[in-house]
Amino acid sequence: MSKCKVELAYQILKELHGEVVAEIARHLMKFGPRHIKLISEVTQLRVNQIKKGICILIQHNFVKFDRNKKGVTEYAINTDAVSLQLRYPRYIYCAKTLYGDAAELLVEELLQNGQSLMSIASERVTQRLNEALEATGNPKITSSLVRDKFGLLVKTHFLRRCQTVLTDDENRVISSEEPKETESLFILPPLEAGSKRKRNPDGSGPPSKRSKMEEMDIPPDDGVYWMINVERFHQYFRDQLIINCVNSKIDKQAGEIIRNMLRLSEIKTEPHSTVSATMTITEIFHSLPKELGMTKHIVEQYLSILTEDSVDVISKVCDSSGGLYVINIFKVLKSLCQAHIESFVQERFGSKCLRIFRVLILKKHLEQKQIEEYAMIPTKEAKELLYNMFAEHFITLTEISKTVDHAPSRTYYVFRVNIDQVARIILEKCYKAAGNAIIRRQMEVAKHKRVLDKQERVDAIIASLDQAGADEAQKEEIKETITPPEKEQLERCRTTVNMLEQSEIQTDETIFIIETYLYYSLLNTPIK
Amino acid sequence: MAANVEIKQEPVEGVDLETRIINLCQQNPSGINEETIKDDMPQFDVKQRVTAINRLLSTGRLEIFKSGSKLIYRIKDGQSTNSQLKGGDNQEKLVYQIIKEAGNKGIWIRDIRYKSNLLMTQLNKILKNLESKKLIKAVKSVAASKKKVYMLYNLEPDRSVTGGAWYSDQDFESEFVEVLNQQCFKYLQQKAITAAEGKSDPVAQKNGSYASSSEIWTFISKLGISKVQLAVEDIETILDTLVYDGKVEESFLEAQSGDRKRLYRSIKPLIETTGLMRMPCGSCPVVDQCREGGVISPLTCVYMKDWLS
Numbered sequence: 001m002s003k004c005k006v007e008l009a010y011q012i013l014k015e016l017h018g019e020v021v022a023e024i025a026r027h028l029m030k031f032g033p034r035h036i037k038l039i040s041e042v043t044q045l046r047v048n049q050i051k052k053g054i055c056i057l058i059q060h061n062f063v064k065f066d067r068n069k070k071g072v073t074e075y076a077i078n079t080d081a082v083s084l085q086l087r088y089p090r091y092i093y094c095a096k097t098l099y100g101d102a103a104e105l106l107v108e109e110l111l112q113n114g115q116s117l118m119s120i121a122s123e124r125v126t127q128r129l130n131e132a133l134e135a136t137g138n139p140k141i142t143s144s145l146v147r148d149k150f151g152l153l154v155k156t157h158f159l160r161r162c163q164t165v166l167t168d169d170e171n172r173v174i175s176s177e178e179p180k181e182t183e184s185l186f187i188l189p190p191l192e193a194g195s196k197r198k199r200n201p202d203g204s205g206p207p208s209k210r211s212k213m214e215e216m217d218i219p220p221d222d223g224v225y226w227m228i229n230v231e232r233f234h235q236y237f238r239d240q241l242i243i244n245c246v247n248s249k250i251d252k253q254a255g256e257i258i259r260n261m262l263r264l265s266e267i268k269t270e271p272h273s274t275v276s277a278t279m280t281i282t283e284i285f286h287s288l289p290k291e292l293g294m295t296k297h298i299v300e301q302y303l304s305i306l307t308e309d310s311v312d313v314i315s316k317v318c319d320s321s322g323g324l325y326v327i328n329i330f331k332v333l334k335s336l337c338q339a340h341i342e343s344f345v346q347e348r349f350g351s352k353c354l355r356i357f358r359v360l361i362l363k364k365h366l367e368q369k370q371i372e373e374y375a376m377i378p379t380k381e382a383k384e385l386l387y388n389m390f391a392e393h394f395i396t397l398t399e400i401s402k403t404v405d406h407a408p409s410r411t412y413y414v415f416r417v418n419i420d421q422v423a424r425i426i427l428e429k430c431y432k433a434a435g436n437a438i439i440r441r442q443m444e445v446a447k448h449k450r451v452l453d454k455q456e457r458v459d460a461i462i463a464s465l466d467q468a469g470a471d472e473a474q475k476e477e478i479k480e481t482i483t484p485p486e487k488e489q490l491e492r493c494r495t496t497v498n499m500l501e502q503s504e505i506q507t508d509e510t511i512f513i514i515e516t517y518l519y520y521s522l523l524n525t526p527i528k
Numbered sequence: 529m530a531a532n533v534e535i536k537q538e539p540v541e542g543v544d545l546e547t548r549i550i551n552l553c554q555q556n557p558s559g560i561n562e563e564t565i566k567d568d569m570p571q572f573d574v575k576q577r578v579t580a581i582n583r584l585l586s587t588g589r590l591e592i593f594k595s596g597s598k599l600i601y602r603i604k605d606g607q608s609t610n611s612q613l614k615g616g617d618n619q620e621k622l623v624y625q626i627i628k629e630a631g632n633k634g635i636w637i638r639d640i641r642y643k644s645n646l647l648m649t650q651l652n653k654i655l656k657n658l659e660s661k662k663l664i665k666a667v668k669s670v671a672a673s674k675k676k677v678y679m680l681y682n683l684e685p686d687r688s689v690t691g692g693a694w695y696s697d698q699d700f701e702s703e704f705v706e707v708l709n710q711q712c713f714k715y716l717q718q719k720a721i722t723a724a725e726g727k728s729d730p731v732a733q734k735n736g737s738y739a740s741s742s743e744i745w746t747f748i749s750k751l752g753i754s755k756v757q758l759a760v761e762d763i764e765t766i767l768d769t770l771v772y773d774g775k776v777e778e779s780f781l782e783a784q785s786g787d788r789k790r791l792y793r794s795i796k797p798l799i800e801t802t803g804l805m806r807m808p809c810g811s812c813p814v815v816d817q818c819r820e821g822g823v824i825s826p827l828t829c830v831y832m833k834d835w836l837s
């Protein structure tokens with residue numbers, strides 16, 4: 001596991017769940033699955049603390065547990081899941097753009113709690129929505145509306161059930177696993193009012209939740225816990241990337257065509273396959289919304305442009321029935337990943353280096369002399385540029401000796417670029433950068449803690465005055481307790497924090513593209 | 529009167545006859561004989577022919593051979609130099625021959641020595657001699673700055689020696705290349721914009737954005753930014769650098785004659801700057817040493833401080 005990624009995960013957890021949880025997580029990330037005693041010995045934390053910490057981690061689906069051969073329960077952490085918290089704002093935003101405010105709040109609710117019951121989540125969201133609606137003077141909505149939204153999110157697979165738990169003979173939960181049929185992850189529980197069931201005596205649901213639930217009313221859907229389905233979100237992001245790629249490479253119309261092609265093939269395409277399912281030109285044409293006003297002729301033209309384009313977005317696989325097309329998902333991802341790498345090279349080493357870098361990608365392997373000729377860069381400069389990139393492992397050098405003595409004068413020195421390797425280097429830098437941004441942001445907040453606290457207190461007072469129906473003058477007076485220099489300080493702090501948060505999200509975009517590319521690339525490397 | 533005219537015209541015709549004989553010889557590199565000359569220009573009599581041939585032989589422009597019972601005349605190579613080489617000895621002739629064989633690629637002094645088996649001092653003297661007679665010249669090669677190569681005086685050095693249009697005195701003209709690179713790109717960009725505005729049909733738009741290399745060559749030549757005469761191939765090398773820059777795409781058009789025409793068009797970048805590079809850590813040179821609590825730390829980092837303020 002990459003060092004920077006562990007560090008990033010640690011920072012994220014520390015911010016959201018405190019030092020103890022982060023410490024336990026870091027320990028698990030470094031050493032792999034362990035049982036509680038061992039964790040406690042090394043981290044010097046009390047067993048009680050560790051238990052609580054692990055509860056939190058399980059609740060958020062970061063930690064899984066299993067009983068080992070000796071009958072001791074061991075805990076294993078999923079570092080990827082932890083670092084995905086960086087992406088939470090994007091999940092929430094995505095739900096909002098697709099399905100509106102209720103969906104946004106539902107996703108937020110589930111992300112905050114890790115897992116939750118449909119009834120409880122819907123109830124809370126209804127409450128929150130109504131509070132907001134009341135404040136703006138709009139009529140309230142019913143919880144069934146929110147529940148419908150929940151159903152929709154499940155139907156579109158953005159939400160899924162949590163893993164099913166396994167119990168031993170004495171009904172103690174020992175592990176959890178994915179159900180065999182993926183479809184069962186997306187079945188909604190019966191939720192008619194009044195159909196309150198008796199609590200299942202064998203109690204399903206994670207242990208952390210159980211004790212809490214016992215004292216409350218037993219909700220109708222007890223035991224069926226939900227979480228967000230990150231894979232579905234990622235698939236959506238991936239499709240969005242492909243569409244954006246076409247948008248900027250060709251134009252908006254072509255982007256629309258691809259959007260519809262993705263929608264068409266969505267269900268039929270195997271998950272993680274390099275190409276989409278096939279579709280005919282007639283299918284594509286009929287799937288396009290009429291408002292676009294594209295004639296079949298234009299669609300045909302766009303398809304031919306897309307097939308001929310250097311990014312290779314789609315391919316024609318067969319000429320029958322006017323042509324069968326597939327989307328080359330992997331190829332687009334590769335081009336995109338490469339574009340991001342190139343962007344990095346350009347910013348870090350300059351445009352001349354980028355030229356050399358691309359010459360190497362296009363021509364596979366070259367000697368320095370050839371590089372100079374292709375890139376039209378004089379020897380001295382080329383040597384320096386090559387060295388700069390070589391020192392950071394962006395290009396590799398292979399010696400091919402003509403003779404056995406490996407004398408330099410009789411040796412070819414061949415330069416190459418290994419895209420996957422470079423992608424990993426940059427990914428590592430991304431983790432580091434995101435971690436640094438978090439550290440810096442926390443420091444900025446801590447530095448201005450006094451003023452921020454003051455601002456909070458003032459806000460609270462004003463809110464209570466509002467409720468008491470105080471007049472403007474009184475409020476104004478309270479507001480003025482924050483002095484102008486303090487205001488300025490607050491303003492500066494706010495922009496700083498904003499900038500840093502922005503970079504965290506932007507860096508995560510780079511992370512997402514590179515991770516997705518590497519994932520596909522790994523899946524599709526033939527095993528030697 | 530007629531005789532008078534003839535006398536006056538003779539020298540003119542004599543010269544004329546000589547050039548015509550040379551021409552004839554050039555057409556028949558294997559040689560000509562009396563008969564051929566007679567058939568070709570019956571207007572001259574034997575005497576005129578003999579004087580002309582004699583003069584050509586004596587100036588060393590023709591060689592004479594015997595084939596069977598007939599005499600054959602043939603052009604003598606390196607006619608003019610031969611006379612200048614006359615004063616020189618065999619060694620000089622040998623060196624000259626070696627250099628001549630090397631053609632316009634030239635030959636390095638060490639290789640001449642190997643081939644001629646002469647001593648260095650001797651060779652140097654001969655080379656100096658030949659140079660002063662303007663028979664050969666020394667050219668500095670771009671491949672290795674200290675290396676001089678020799679070639680015949682009247683030859684245009686090969687591109688591999690001079691480096692082509694991109695070199696002046698062995699120095700690579702980076703700036704010139706960059707200027708051309710930018711100009712070509714501007715041209716293609718403009719072309720793409722015009723195409724996008726002018727046509728609604730996507731295929732026509734795409735096709736309209738292409739420009740052939742000769743088209744761009746004409747544009748660059750008209751700009752007059754180049755002191756040297758550039759060839760279409762030179763422009764193609766420049767356009768290739770744009771392809772490597774990722775700003776331009778290349779495509780080929782199969783002409784009817786079978787040869788390929790190279791087409792270029794500017795392309796839009798796939799993405800803006802990647803997210804990572806929009807904060808200082810992306811391009812940070814000391815990122816590997818940076819950690820919380822270290823000498824270089826995100827808490828005290830100057831790059832961050834500058835960027836945030």
Ligand code: SF4
Pocket residue numbers: 436808809810812813814815818819824825826827829830831832
């Ligand atoms: S925090 Fe500063 S020193 Fe550290 S990696 Fe970022 S820019 Fe570099």
